[in-house]
Amino acid sequence: MNFSYLQACPTCGAPVELDETDRIIRCPYCEGRNYLLQGGIRRFTLPHDLPAARSADEVLSFPYLRFKGHIFTCQEKEVAYKIIDTTQLGNQIYELPPTLGLRPQAMKLLPLAGHGGGRFFHLSKKVKDIFMQAARITDAFSEKHGAMYHRAYIGESVSIIYLPTLPDDDRLLDAVLNREILASCSLADLENVTSSYNERWKPQFLPLLCPHCGASLEGALDSLALHCTNCVSVWQEMRGRFARVDWNLVPGKGDISLPFWKIFIDFTGVKLKSLADFLRLTNHPVVVQQEHEKQPLAFWIPGFKVRPREFLKIAKNLTFSEMKLPCGEKELGGSLYPVTLPVDEAKQAVKTVLAHSVLDKKKFFQVLPEIKAVPGRCELVYLPFEKRAGDFLQVHTGCAVNSRLLDFGRTM
Numbered sequence: 001m002n003f004s005y006l007q008a009c010p011t012c013g014a015p016v017e018l019d020e021t022d023r024i025i026r027c028p029y030c031e032g033r034n035y036l037l038q039g040g041i042r043r044f045t046l047p048h049d050l051p052a053a054r055s056a057d058e059v060l061s062f063p064y065l066r067f068k069g070h071i072f073t074c075q076e077k078e079v080a081y082k083i084i085d086t087t088q089l090g091n092q093i094y095e096l097p098p099t100l101g102l103r104p105q106a107m108k109l110l111p112l113a114g115h116g117g118g119r120f121f122h123l124s125k126k127v128k129d130i131f132m133q134a135a136r137i138t139d140a141f142s143e144k145h146g147a148m149y150h151r152a153y154i155g156e157s158v159s160i161i162y163l164p165t166l167p168d169d170d171r172l173l174d175a176v177l178n179r180e181i182l183a184s185c186s187l188a189d190l191e192n193v194t195s196s197y198n199e200r201w202k203p204q205f206l207p208l209l210c211p212h213c214g215a216s217l218e219g220a221l222d223s224l225a226l227h228c229t230n231c232v233s234v235w236q237e238m239r240g241r242f243a244r245v246d247w248n249l250v251p252g253k254g255d256i257s258l259p260f261w262k263i264f265i266d267f268t269g270v271k272l273k274s275l276a277d278f279l280r281l282t283n284h285p286v287v288v289q290q291e292h293e294k295q296p297l298a299f300w301i302p303g304f305k306v307r308p309r310e311f312l313k314i315a316k317n318l319t320f321s322e323m324k325l326p327c328g329e330k331e332l333g334g335s336l337y338p339v340t341l342p343v344d345e346a347k348q349a350v351k352t353v354l355a356h357s358v359l360d361k362k363k364f365f366q367v368l369p370e371i372k373a374v375p376g377r378c379e380l381v382y383l384p385f386e387k388r389a390g391d392f393l394q395v396h397t398g399c400a401v402n403s404r405l406l407d408f409g410r411t412m
C-alpha cells in the first residue's frame, strides 16, 4: 500500500501532493514540471505536532526502513515469491515499536527537508541486513522449502521514514501523537549516535526538457521513461541526467502498447546463445528448427510492475514467442503504458525467469548457482495489446496480461 506526501514545488515552492511512486511533479500553481531524481535513499518524516512550549530543535527522529517489492526464491523444485511491504525499525538502541504499521499510509508524510530541525538517529545496521531480517519473517524463506539455489529482489524500493520523538524529563514522547513511547530512557552520547540534517538528503529535481531538442518531455506521473514527441526520442534518468533509451515500438492493431525490456545476456556455466539453446534447456515441447538456431536469445521482461506470478508468466511466454513478433519502428503513437520497472531490476529478474521456464526445475536448480548471467545490450520495446474481456492480449503472440492486475501494479 502506497503512502502520499507533500513536496514543495522545486520551481515556486508551493506544496504539491505526490504518491510514493510518482516521479513527475506537476505544479498546479506555477505549472512547472519537474522530474524527481532517484539518487540515494529517499527520506520522509511523519509530521510532528509539538506542544507550544517546545521547539523543533529538540526533536529526536528515529529511522524506519520502508521496503516494498517482491522476493523470488528458487528452492527444491519451484520458484516461490512473496510480496514485501513493510517498515522496520532501523535503530535498535531503544525498545521502540518494531514497525510503523499503517501509520505512513494514514497520514501525509513530508520529505525530509531541513526546516524541521532536531537530530536524526543513524541506522544501526546495513540496509541489506535489515531487509533480510524483514524478509526472513516471510514464509518464502522458511527452511521447509529446502535448499536455496537463487534469490532475487524485484521492484524493490527502499526509503527511510522518520518517527519524530520528544524527550520529556526521563520519558520519550511520540511527537506525532504526543503520548509516551518510552517510560524511561537515558539520552547520553547523542553526538555519536545522531546527526543533524544533511543537505545531501534533500530531494533533487530535473526540469522535464528534452536534452536533444529542448521540447517538453511527456510521461505519466509514475513513468520512468519519458517521451519527446518533437524529436521522437525516449529518455530515462541515469546518475542525475536524462540519457537516451534504445527503443522501438512494434506496430499492430492494439488498444494499448505495453513496455518490455528486451535484454541480451552473456551466460557462463550454461550454453544459452540462441532461442534453440533456450528451447532445448527448458525442454519445452517444441520441435527445434533451423530458424531457432539463428535467432539470438533475448529475455522479454515486463517494464511494468505486476503481481509476481503474472510477471513470471508474461516474461516466459514472450521470451518463448519472440519469433512471432514483427520488427519494431521508431514511432511514438497510440496509448503507451508507463514504464514503472527500472531496467536494472529487469536485469536482476533474468535468472528467475530462466528458472521458471525450465520444466525439470529440480535438476536445473542444482546447476543454477554456477550460472552467471551478465546483461548486455538492452532495448525498450512497446508491444501492442488488444483488450478482450478481462485481459489484454498481445496481438502477435496471444500472450495475455490480466488487465485488473495491471491496474493493481501501478500501486505496487
Ligand SMILES: [Zn+2]
Pocket: 009, 010, 011, 012, 013, 014, 027, 028, 029, 030, 031, 032
Ligand atoms: Zn510551482
Ligand SMILES: [Zn+2]
Pocket: 210, 211, 212, 213, 214, 215, 228, 229, 230, 231, 232, 233
Ligand atoms: Zn526532443
